[in-house]
Amino acid sequence: MSNFRLWISHNTGALIAVVLFLVLYIFYSSLHPRGFTTDLLVQNSNEALALIFVSIAQTLVVILGGIDLSVGSLMTLVNAVASEVVIGTGPEIVLGIVICLAIGLAGGLMNGVIIVYGRLQPIVVTLATGAIFTGLALLVRPTPGGEVDGDLSWVATNALSELPATYGWWDSDPGWFNLVSGIPMPIVILLLVILLVWIPYRNSELGRGGYAIGSNEAAAYMSGVRINRSKLAAYTLSGMFAGLAGLYFAIQTGSGNADPIQAGTYTLNSIAAVVIGGTSLFGGSGGAIGTIFGVMVLRSITFCFRVVDTDSAVGFLANPLLQPMFEGLILVIAVTLGAARAFSVKNRLNMFR
Amino acid sequence: MEVLDTGPAAPLLEMRGIGKSYGGVAALDEVDFSAHASSIHAVLGENGAGKSTLIKIISGAIAPDRGTMSFDGRPITVADPQAANAVGIVTVFQELSVIPDLSVADNISITRPPKRLGLIDRRAQRRRAEELLARVGCEDVNPRARVGDLPLSRRQMVEIAKALGRDPKLLILDEATSALTAADVERVYTILHRLRDDGLALLYISHRMHEIEELADTISVFRNGRHISTFAKGTQSDDQIVQMMIGRDVSNVYPPKPVRTEPPPVELEVSRLGWTDRLSDISFTLGKGEIVGLGGLDGQGQREVLLALFGVLRNVSGTVRVFDHKGVPRSPVVATRPDHAMALIPEDRKTEGLMLPMSISDNISLTSLKWLSRGFVIDGTAEKNAVDGMIEKLRIKIGNPDDAVATLSGGNQQKVVIAKWLLTGPRILLLNDPTRGIDVGTKEEIYRLLRELADAGTSIILYSTDYDELIGCCDRVLILYGGRIVQTLEGDAITETNIVASSFNLPVESEAAAEPVRPQ
Amino acid sequence: MPVPKMSNLRNSIDRPLLFAGLFIIAILVVGTVYTLIFEGNAALLSPTYLILQLKVASFLGIVAAGMMIVVLLGHIDLSVPWTMTASAMLAAAVGGPFAIPIGLGVGLAIGLFNGIGVAYLRVPSMIFTLGVNVMLRGFMVMLTGGFSPSSVPTDAMLWLAKGEIIGIPNPVIVWALISLAVAFMLRRMPLGRYIYAIGNREAAVYLSGVNTRLVVVASFALCSTLAAFAGILLAGYSSKAFQAMGDPYLLPSIAAVVIGGTNILGGAGRYAGTVVGTILIVLLQSVLSVMQMPEAGRQIIYGVVIVIMLLAYGRGQRLRV
Amino acid sequence: GPETVAGPGADPQCFVPWSSDTTYFQWPAREGPYRIAVVNGFVGNVWRIQMIQTAKAYAALPEIAKDIKEFKVVSVGTDMAAQLGAIEDFINQGFEAVLIDPNTPKGWDRVIRLANQKGTLLIAFDNQVETDKMAGVAQDQVIMGVQGGQWLVDHVGKTGKLLEIRGVPGFSADQERHDGFRSVVEGDGMDFEIVEVVGNWAPGDSQKATADAIAAHGHFDGIFTQGGTNGTVQALIDAGHPFIPISGEGENLFRIQMAEYADQGLKGFSYGQSPAQVAIAMKEAIAALQGKPIPQLVKIPNPTTNYETMEAGVDYFPDLTADFFAANAFPPCGLNFTAPQLMAQTGDDEQ
Numbered sequence A: 001m002s003n004f005r006l007w008i009s010h011n012t013g014a015l016i017a018v019v020l021f022l023v024l025y026i027f028y029s030s031l032h033p034r035g036f037t038t039d040l041l042v043q044n045s046n047e048a049l050a051l052i053f054v055s056i057a058q059t060l061v062v063i064l065g066g067i068d069l070s071v072g073s074l075m076t077l078v079n080a081v082a083s084e085v086v087i088g089t090g091p092e093i094v095l096g097i098v099i100c101l102a103i104g105l106a107g108g109l110m111n112g113v114i115i116v117y118g119r120l121q122p123i124v125v126t127l128a129t130g131a132i133f134t135g136l137a138l139l140v141r142p143t144p145g146g147e148v149d150g151d152l153s154w155v156a157t158n159a160l161s162e163l164p165a166t167y168g169w170w171d172s173d174p175g176w177f178n179l180v181s182g183i184p185m186p187i188v189i190l191l192l193v194i195l196l197v198w199i200p201y202r203n204s205e206l207g208r209g210g211y212a213i214g215s216n217e218a219a220a221y222m223s224g225v226r227i228n229r230s231k232l233a234a235y236t237l238s239g240m241f242a243g244l245a246g247l248y249f250a251i252q253t254g255s256g257n258a259d260p261i262q263a264g265t266y267t268l269n270s271i272a273a274v275v276i277g278g279t280s281l282f283g284g285s286g287g288a289i290g291t292i293f294g295v296m297v298l299r300s301i302t303f304c305f306r307v308v309d310t311d312s313a314v315g316f317l318a319n320p321l322l323q324p325m326f327e328g329l330i331l332v333i334a335v336t337l338g339a340a341r342a343f344s345v346k347n348r349l350n351m352f353r
Numbered sequence B: 001m002e003v004l005d006t007g008p009a010a011p012l013l014e015m016r017g018i019g020k021s022y023g024g025v026a027a028l029d030e031v032d033f034s035a036h037a038s039s040i041h042a043v044l045g046e047n048g049a050g051k052s053t054l055i056k057i058i059s060g061a062i063a064p065d066r067g068t069m070s071f072d073g074r075p076i077t078v079a080d081p082q083a084a085n086a087v088g089i090v091t092v093f094q095e096l097s098v099i100p101d102l103s104v105a106d107n108i109s110i111t112r113p114p115k116r117l118g119l120i121d122r123r124a125q126r127r128r129a130e131e132l133l134a135r136v137g138c139e140d141v142n143p144r145a146r147v148g149d150l151p152l153s154r155r156q157m158v159e160i161a162k163a164l165g166r167d168p169k170l171l172i173l174d175e176a177t178s179a180l181t182a183a184d185v186e187r188v189y190t191i192l193h194r195l196r197d198d199g200l201a202l203l204y205i206s207h208r209m210h211e212i213e214e215l216a217d218t219i220s221v222f223r224n225g226r227h228i229s230t231f232a233k234g235t236q237s238d239d240q241i242v243q244m245m246i247g248r249d250v251s252n253v254y255p256p257k258p259v260r261t262e263p264p265p266v267e268l269e270v271s272r273l274g275w276t277d278r279l280s281d282i283s284f285t286l287g288k289g290e291i292v293g294l295g296g297l298d299g300q301g302q303r304e305v306l307l308a309l310f311g312v313l314r315n316v317s318g319t320v321r322v323f324d325h326k327g328v329p330r331s332p333v334v335a336t337r338p339d340h341a342m343a344l345i346p347e348d349r350k351t352e353g354l355m356l357p358m359s360i361s362d363n364i365s366l367t368s369l370k371w372l373s374r375g376f377v378i379d380g381t382a383e384k385n386a387v388d389g390m391i392e393k394l395r396i397k398i399g400n401p402d403d404a405v406a407t408l409s410g411g412n413q414q415k416v417v418i419a420k421w422l423l424t425g426p427r428i429l430l431l432n433d434p435t436r437g438i439d440v441g442t443k444e445e446i447y448r449l450l451r452e453l454a455d456a457g458t459s460i461i462l463y464s465t466d467y468d469e470l471i472g473c474c475d476r477v478l479i480l481y482g483g484r485i486v487q488t489l490e491g492d493a494i495t496e497t498n499i500v501a502s503s504f505n506l507p508v509e510s511e512a513a514a515e516p517v518r519p520q
Numbered sequence C: 001m002p003v004p005k006m007s008n009l010r011n012s013i014d015r016p017l018l019f020a021g022l023f024i025i026a027i028l029v030v031g032t033v034y035t036l037i038f039e040g041n042a043a044l045l046s047p048t049y050l051i052l053q054l055k056v057a058s059f060l061g062i063v064a065a066g067m068m069i070v071v072l073l074g075h076i077d078l079s080v081p082w083t084m085t086a087s088a089m090l091a092a093a094v095g096g097p098f099a100i101p102i103g104l105g106v107g108l109a110i111g112l113f114n115g116i117g118v119a120y121l122r123v124p125s126m127i128f129t130l131g132v133n134v135m136l137r138g139f140m141v142m143l144t145g146g147f148s149p150s151s152v153p154t155d156a157m158l159w160l161a162k163g164e165i166i167g168i169p170n171p172v173i174v175w176a177l178i179s180l181a182v183a184f185m186l187r188r189m190p191l192g193r194y195i196y197a198i199g200n201r202e203a204a205v206y207l208s209g210v211n212t213r214l215v216v217v218a219s220f221a222l223c224s225t226l227a228a229f230a231g232i233l234l235a236g237y238s239s240k241a242f243q244a245m246g247d248p249y250l251l252p253s254i255a256a257v258v259i260g261g262t263n264i265l266g267g268a269g270r271y272a273g274t275v276v277g278t279i280l281i282v283l284l285q286s287v288l289s290v291m292q293m294p295e296a297g298r299q300i301i302y303g304v305v306i307v308i309m310l311l312a313y314g315r316g317q318r319l320r321v
Numbered sequence D: 001g002p003e004t005v006a007g008p009g010a011d012p013q014c015f016v017p018w019s020s021d022t023t024y025f026q027w028p029a030r031e032g033p034y035r036i037a038v039v040n041g042f043v044g045n046v047w048r049i050q051m052i053q054t055a056k057a058y059a060a061l062p063e064i065a066k067d068i069k070e071f072k073v074v075s076v077g078t079d080m081a082a083q084l085g086a087i088e089d090f091i092n093q094g095f096e097a098v099l100i101d102p103n104t105p106k107g108w109d110r111v112i113r114l115a116n117q118k119g120t121l122l123i124a125f126d127n128q129v130e131t132d133k134m135a136g137v138a139q140d141q142v143i144m145g146v147q148g149g150q151w152l153v154d155h156v157g158k159t160g161k162l163l164e165i166r167g168v169p170g171f172s173a174d175q176e177r178h179d180g181f182r183s184v185v186e187g188d189g190m191d192f193e194i195v196e197v198v199g200n201w202a203p204g205d206s207q208k209a210t211a212d213a214i215a216a217h218g219h220f221d222g223i224f225t226q227g228g229t230n231g232t233v234q235a236l237i238d239a240g241h242p243f244i245p246i247s248g249e250g251e252n253l254f255r256i257q258m259a260e261y262a263d264q265g266l267k268g269f270s271y272g273q274s275p276a277q278v279a280i281a282m283k284e285a286i287a288a289l290q291g292k293p294i295p296q297l298v299k300i301p302n303p304t305t306n307y308e309t310m311e312a313g314v315d316y317f318p319d320l321t322a323d324f325f326a327a328n329a330f331p332p333c334g335l336n337f338t339a340p341q342l343m344a345q346t347g348d349d350e351q
């Protein structure tokens, strides 16, 4: 097989997600009265970023072969904290951001320590720690509220052009800036995180160790992979991503809300996004990039509901009482597409993993 | 215990008073053992003798209960495989330790990968993989390929390449060649000889006597967790070695084949069987009481033939007749129904044959629960009797039928797999390399059992990677090459020369050739 | 380093029973100390209170029994909440003598659908049932918006949930009968053996000529039917079938199963553990409510208890080499 | 953005300002018909479904339909990010007005800014938002607690043992009703012992919590609950607890119970959050789009009733076993839907 074909075959899941996303998004943006614009991109990326971070957090754990039922709750905890600390002078804000990420890291580390040293199954441990995080979030923020720096909120949720404009970096935009000024800030943040966190992780021994563990833990151990370290690293980093999600969510909404139902929604959606994005729930393969598209597929489904016309061929999708049903149906179909290998398998023994 | 002086130099590895127990079972008992540089040291013993346990202790995978170890003259404790690697002890484990979802290159450099800017340098890693693969003669393996997509024999070669990449001082191979084809084995021999000449110490575990003969300088025999003896090759005869290993004589390994006057009634007729690009135009018949062998290089479609007949493969073309049933069974459910009465001993007992944490009893009765139930309820007494009967018949060495199968040694686990199928009273038995990793004594029992079954009317298809076995057991041998049957050998024509020749799709000579065909 | 012998399935999981039992006693003691101090009574030890708890536990217990079956297979059913809701609401909507059979039929149908998705399409159950849950919720929104179904349970449902026989509430009797049946199935019937076996190594069971897909479908069908039954009972108990009535049952049912010592990866676990786990969770919720613990504290205690229980059962085995 | 103007606003009977210092918003008048969207959050409880039904039915009334070119409803779930995204989407699509059932009280600055840029009207209903830059219609949650508490005081006296059943923790409505209730029963001269449990606004949870509380604490003299009221009544019946005064939500089943057990001592008071708020918000949006000033926050009277004044067929519907919220009619706004009318609608969009 040529290298290209190998690459395709190793990334089929993610590629399916990309195609699915493109189909849905083209459908959406072509029906949109204003068409595809920067505004649309800003709005859509704002809507997706927190879920993307949570889903990347989930991805890290799923790669290990685990599942994390606490990501949404940890995000909520950090969201609650952020609504108290990300405000004030510049240095105070920076400190607040650091505190938020540190809480994320600590939450992830706590999961990791219990799972690794308690030798317990991640799904049950995170079921429990999720409750703990929710409880802490409710302690910090019994009712929705709090405040986050307004400028930060505005900058983080708009096109890049607002960054220098808000903080007054330069009077007139330098030429090169015009090229990039239309890029939404969430995309910039995401690219930075991918570049500075995910890619290095993916190419580190610890990161590869995570894949090895998910693929076959005993073999990884026998091969001299540092099991404990890799697991702890993955959970801790996962916590940091959940923290990022909570932080961005706070910045985006300018407030905090310890809503356990919302936390549950984020957790479950993150699992769906991971699967649609081509990461196997058995572990060992997949990655953040696929997950990003998995989230975009999920989000695009609901985008479409906003633009379909009652009188069009798919007018039934405009009925608000049918939408939840179709949302579920499309979700089932998407995860089935993302996960079902039953039809392509020629040797039925290959189905059992 | 007689310990032979294997050379003037001090041993590289020295173990004293090593003990290890699992529950009540002593896997190793007061073992003293040493290995020297520039020597290939074979470790022999029947299944469950403690060989793998010894290896795992040396390589840090498990900790001994008692005893001390020194390496290179210094006392050491190996806490985990990383620690072993760090001092130069590298092991190719019996249960492969390649990681299926990672690429070949990733696997080979799984520890201490080449780095740039603190991150793994994938390109350098691929170059390194290419070099090491070339050293073991596997240039055809793409370093970017997923290891899980490779056939078992390639995986084993990747594992060996990976071990070589770790600059071992002591290289341990625990049944590292069990899945290799003859050609690969040759290459591995060459490499091992070269490594020995470079001054490495090698520990080699295998159940194939002829490998030992070709390779080893020194031989140690283990039995029941004890180190029985260590001696130079050639100082003991094969029979003596076997005697040491299993404590009795194994004079006639293969039971005699029956002489037939007329062809037996055909029970299974396969014509023009095809499946994807892996099988085409497979036609043969299986008569009542016959043992038909499948031979050839590994991965030429032998497994697929068995799986196809057992209903595991999808979209199989061609026709099959089983007794009076036309058509390929649609699933193992159909294949195991009384009117087909087929059984398949699968390739990998751990993942396809057994539920390791469940009890021996549960494993044996699983296939027969339908018969062992009254109405919808399992008949406990019937189940117990059936299980006890099988354990006795196959002489499975166990403590208690309620113990987990996982506690048994490899050979006894294999017997459990066989037992569970024999309990169903199969009329057609498909065996997929059933003696892989099984000691001579047990092998002999299995051969005898197969012949007894055949004599009692069971028809058997036996795929084996060991041509001795095909020669010794089979009434007829079909050699596969590239998914086709290229040769059918019968009677006296079943010879090593012919099997090897037709495995490479070369013409068969009527008289045994002076030089067996060797791979290029 | 002595490694515990891998003893057989039947003996290795007595610890959960023991620990959970002790913990139940501890909960009662703490709760009683509280009521003694603040109310001057020991209400939590009264038969009325205990029977009430058993009655409340029976809904969760029935859900957990079904959940345990799929967990033993190595799967999970996240569609339980809306399976309960849909079955109960449809049963109430249909009314009449067929209410209960229809409700159970809805559960069965959902279970078959789940089973087919998991066994035939081989979508991981975690994600398939998650999607089905969303779909069911949408379906009920559609129905409720479309016509206004009755939400009042039939007399039969009311009797089943509220009646009692010689002082024992009917739901408890139902739970006991279901428990006996499930325990018997798991221990003594081939189906049970297959469920454990598939939870350990599905490929081996498949190659043994067992129709594993049928077993998986049957297990999901059982799980959903039991959830439906719990939903119907719950509707009777509340005298009303209402949206989202199943939502509070998902995580507790999983927790009950694992606190009871069932391996979340499948293949091992005793039914008695699930019963004890259920009682533990219901009592814990109740006592915390009685003690007027604020929600934050409740969540934290709940989480900590699960972690502590699991740690107390002994750390998992190392992977075998 | 809107101009802040002095009152009075349009239709003051219907659009009652929240308080005397409530400001008024005025947008430039625009040509109809308009494009209006409703962005709902959670779906999957009866209240929200009924709200959607009301919105659709109202939009279909001839006198409203003539002003509406396109009407869309979407439910985004409990995810705040999705709700913000949907609102922004409708702003970008050029909708003239977006009615919001907000998931949280804060975090609206960005969409308000965008809406003002593009001239879109935003009106929050059901839950309040903590900003004076967005228009809203709301019922006073604190008052609900106060009214419920006061009613208990009137029927129980100033002393005794009360059971308070709270809603979903973390929601402002829960906190506000609680605060209102406590302000009365913990006020001067009051001497209550209060047991507080969580019922999550759901009948099942409320029933369980009530049953537990009765088992552990014995007798209560009155109950204040935020929702799932019929579950609480059920628990009283099951426990053989004598009927006592209850302040509860506006569920039809509770009101049926009130009627049924009034003579046995169930003195019920029912306050309600009405799903018909959405219609008032819609009416207000149209008025504002026509250029009329509207109050920044409209106060919707709390439709309350009690066991003495309750009227079958108006305040509750004894023959309807369906599960819905009975408080629906707001005559000053010309809103005369009855719940059965709404719930009997078909799910299809074309009417």
Ligand SMILES: Nc1ncnc2c1ncn2[C@@H]1O[C@H](COP(=O)(O)OP(=O)(O)OP(=O)(O)O)[C@@H](O)[C@H]1O
Pocket: A217, A218, A221, A222, A224, A225, A226, A227, A228, A229, A230, B061, B080, C318, C319, C320, C321
């Ligand atoms: N097959 C196995 N046999 C023994 N231990 C295993 C096996 N698989 C995983 N482990 C786990 O691996 C751990 C040791 O891993 P390893 O030493 O590689 O981690 P590490 O990163 O070096 O951590 P540490 O710094 O704690 O040693 C043990 O705690 C054990 O639980």
Ligand SMILES: Nc1ncnc2c1ncn2[C@@H]1O[C@H](COP(=O)(O)OP(=O)(O)OP(=O)(O)O)[C@@H](O)[C@H]1O
Pocket: B022, B023, B025, B026, B027, B045, B046, B047, B048, B049, B050, B051, B052, B053, B054, B094, B406, B407, B408, B409, B410, B411, B412, B437, B438, B439, C320, C321
């Ligand atoms: N993890 C374990 N738990 C319990 N018993 C074990 C375990 N591993 C090995 N044993 C027991 O220890 C003994 C030695 O096993 P070992 O694997 O060393 O045998 P071996 O000589 O390698 O056999 P084979 O040739 O079959 O590989 C056997 O009786 C086996 O049942």
Ligand SMILES: [Mg+2]
Pocket: B080
């Ligand atoms: Mg270590």
Ligand SMILES: [Mg+2]
Pocket: B051, B052, B053, B094, B410
């Ligand atoms: Mg071995």
